[in-house]
Amino acid sequence: MPDSTTPPGRSTPVGTFAAIRRLYSYAKPAMPRIYLGMITGLAAGIVALLIPQVLRGLVDGPLQSGDSQQIWPAFTLVLALGILEAVMVFLRRFFVLTPGTHIEARMRNALYTKLQHLPVSFHDRWPSGQLLSRAVSDLNLIRRWISFGLVLLVVNVVMIVVGFVFLFNISWILGVLFVLCSIPLWIYGFLFENKYSVVARRSQDQAGDLATTVEESVHGIRVLKAFGRGKYALKNFSHQAEMLRGTEIEKAQAIAGIWLWLLLVPDVTFALGLLGGVWLAVNGEITVGDLVGFFATATVLRWPVESIGFLLSMTFDARTATDRFFEVMDTENSIIDPDEPKTVADPKGRLVFDNVHFRYQDSPERVPDIVNGVTLTIEPGETMALVGLTGSGKSTLTALTTRLYDVTHGSIAIDGVDVRDLRLTELRTLMAMAFEDATLFSASVRDNVLLGRPDATADDLAEAIDIAQASFVHDLPDGVDTRVGEEGLSLSGGQRQRLALARAVAAKPSVLVLDDPLSALDVNTEALVEAALRRVLASTTALIVAHRPSTVMLADRVALLQDGRITAVGTHSELLASSEHYRFVISSLEDEQQQSRSEVSS
Template sequence: MHGIRVLKAFGRGQYALKNFASRAEDLRGTEIEKAKAIAGIWLWLLLVPDVTFALCLLAGVWLAAGGQLSVGQLVAFFATATVLRWPVESIGFLLSMTFDTRTAADRFFEVMDSPNTIVDPEHPKTVANARGRLVFDEVHFRYQDSPAQYADLLDGVNLELEPGETMALVGLTGSGKSTLTALTTRLYDVTGGAIRLDGVDIRDLRLKELRAHLSMAFEDATLFSASVRDNVLLGRPDATEEDLAEAIDIAQSGFVYELPDGLDTRVGEEGLSLSGGQRQRLALARAVAAKPEVLVLDDPLSALDVDTEALVEAALRRVLASTTGLIVAHRPSTVMLADRVALLEGGRITAVGRHHDLLLSSDHYRFVISSLEDEERRERNDASGPAELQLEERADA
C-alpha cells in the first residue's frame, strides 16, 4: 500500500499484482495444509477417547449384568474418567502451543533485552542558565552496522556555535549532515569526542533537560494523527495561545486557520492529508514553538516554493536572532540566512566562515554551492512551465 503510487506511475501495477497473487497462492496452500493437519490431529484426539469410552461402557454393562461389577462401581469409574479426560487431552494441546509461544517469546526478549545506551546519566548535571553555546569537540561517529573497513562517517568534527549565532551546515549529499544533527539531540551517541551545551557534555544531562534546551525539525516532516494544535505543541504542551499563534506565524502556516475545524482539525494518517510543504511548515512550527535555546533544523525549507521560503526565512531571522541555530541547507538562499557557514567534507568540518569569504577561499565550497544552485535552477524551471516560454522570456530580457 505504501508504494502504490510509485507502482501506478511506473505502470507496474499488473506485475506487482501477479507477484503478490503468486505469493498469496503459496500462503493459501500452506494454510490449507496446516488446516488439514490440525483437522487430522483433532479427529484422533476426539475419536480415540470417545471410542474407548463406548467400549468401556459396553464392557461395564456386560460385567454389571453378570454381577462381577456393581452399578455403583461402574458409575464411579465413569465419573473419575470424565473428570480426568480434559486435563489429559489438554496436555497435548499445551505442548503444541509451547512451540509457538517459544518462537514468539524468543523474538520478544531479543528486543526487550537489547540494551538501551541512550539513557539518563547516573549523576546528571544541569545547565543553570542555558545560553545555547553548542560545541562539537572531535566528534567521531559510525553507524553500528557499517562495515569495519569503512572509516568513521564523522571523523573528528570540530565546530563552535556561539549563543544566538546561526550556522548553516552544507555538504554533498550523503556527507553526514543529517547524522550530525541527530547527534545533537542524542538520537545516537557519539562514538568518540563530545558535544557540549554551555560547557556540559550532553551525555551528562538528563534527556528531558537536553531536549527542552534543544529542539529539532527533521528532513521528513512527520505529523501524528492528532489535531494541528497537538502536533505543533508536541514539545511544549503548556504553551499559551499566543505562543502557538506566533509559531504558526513564523512557519508561515496560516493555512491551518482555513482548515475545516481550524486548529482542532485532525491531520496525519487518520485525519486530513496535508501537502509535503504544509507538513514541513507544521514541523517547523513545532520546533519553533518549543522555544528552545538551540534550534536544529535539518533542511527545513526544501519542500517550500521560493516565495514561501523567503517569507519563512524573514520570520526565522527574527527568532534566530535570539536562538542558536544549526541549519542544514540545501539552497543557497538558506545559506544566506546564516551568520556563518560550516562545510562538511570527508567526515570533517573543513571550512567555517562567512558565505562570501568561503566562496573565495574554498574550492570544495564553490563546488557544493554551485551544485546546490544547479539543483535550485532545475527546481525553478520545473515549477515555471514549459521551457520554450522561458527561452522567449530570456530573449526579451
C-alpha cells in the first residue's frame, strides 16, 4: 500500500495556473454564470470604491462651505451607492452558487466512470480511501474554490489595482508609499506558495490514508472484535490521525505566517500614510477632503488585501486537489475496446489458451511469470476443472478470460476470436464469473442475482436461485426484494456464495468461469448444488477452479496447473493413474475437505 508521501500515480508537479487551467473542460458550461458573478462582484467593489470619492467631495465642498443644502444630495448618493453595492453582492452570490455544484457533479461522475473503466490492476494498487477522498473532499474543495475562491480572488485583485489608481489620483506620494509597503506581501506570497503547496498535498494524501484505515476497520470489524484487536486498530488509527494533525498544524502555521504579514503590513502602512498625509495636508499639498478620501479608500481596500491570504491558501488547496483528481483521470487504461472490434456471430463456447503468459507490471525480472506458457483447449459444452496447489496461478488464469487482466504474451480466444478483439461488453456477456470471495451490493437480492442480465424473466431468476440452492431468499422479510446489507455482510458466507453462483448462472453465458464457488458450503448443500450444476454444465462450456475433490467430479476433464504451467490434462481417473503430482494435489484437497467437514460438524 502506498504511503502518503508516495501515492500511486503521482504526477510531475506543474504550476498552479497550469494545473487549475485543466479544470476548464469541466467548468466550461458553467463559466457564463461564473463570469457574471465576477462582473457583479467587480461592480460591487467599484461602487464601494466610489463612496470614498463622494465623501472626499463632501468634506471639501458642503462641509467646508457650511452649505447644508448640498449635504442631502451627497447623503442620497452615498445611500444609493450602498444599496447598489448590496444588490451587486447579492447577484454575485446568486450567479455563482449553483454552477459550482454542477461542476462538482460533472467531475464526480467523470471520476466514477473512469474508476469503472480502469483495470483491476489499478484498483489493486490504489487504496480505496485515497479514491474516496478524491471523489468527496477534493471535489468539494474544488467546487468551493470555483464558486467563491476564484471569483473573490479575481474581484479582489482587480479592486486592489483600481483602488491604487484612486490612491495615486488623490496623492501620488502616498500611493507610492502604499506600493512600496506592499512589496513584502508579494514576496512572502511567493514563498508561501512553495511551502504551502507541499504541506497541503501531504495533508490531503494523509487524509486519504486515514479514510482507508477507517474503511478497513469498518469492513473488518468482525475480525477485530473476534480477535480482540480493537485497541491495536485504535492505536494504528491514532498514529495516522496524529500525523494528519501535525500536518494540519503545519498548514495552520503557514497560514498564520502570511496572516501576520497581511495584518501587520497594512497597519504599518496606515500609520506611515497617516503621518505623511497629515504632513502633506499641513503643507497644503493635499486637502482635508483628499486625506479623508485617501484613507476611506484605503479602508475599503483593507479587506481585499487581507483576503489574499486565505484566498491564496484556498487556491493552493484547490491546486493540489486538482492534481490528485487528474492523477486518476490521467491514468492510462490498457484494457479498452479495440479500434476495429470483431464479434462472435454464433457463440458455441470454445475456449482456447495459446501459450498464455502473465506477470504484474511491477514484478522484478527475476520473478517468473505467474502464468507461464499455458496452452489449453476447452471444447463447447465441456467442463474443465483446473487444479493445483495454492499459488500455482489458477485464479489468475481465470481472471484473464474476461480481461480483468490482459495477458502479457500469447492469447485467449473464444470461438476463434481473440478476447482482446471483442468489445468488453460483448466479451463479458459471452462469459460470466463466480468468485470464491463473493461480493454483493447494497441492493435487493433480485438486483444482485440479475446483475449480469437485468432483463431476465422471473422464471430465469427462479431457475438460477434453484440451481444455486439459494431458496433461503424466500424466507427473507421481503423475499427476493429484500435489500441485503453492505457487501452482503448481513448474510452468511455460504449464502453470499450461493447468490454469487446464482448471479453467474442467471447471466446464461456461453462460457461459465467458476473460481472455487462452493468453498463456503456445507457438505449437504454442496452436494445439492453440484447435482443442480450438472444440468447447467451439460450445455455450457465451463472452467472451474477446484479446491475440493467433489468439485473435480463435476468436470469432463481436468487440467493440472503447476508453477504457472499446465503439466497434465485428462480425466480424473487418467491423471490419478499417470501423474504423481496430481495424486499429491488431490490428496491435499481431500485432507482440506476432511478438515473442513470436521470443523462444520463440531
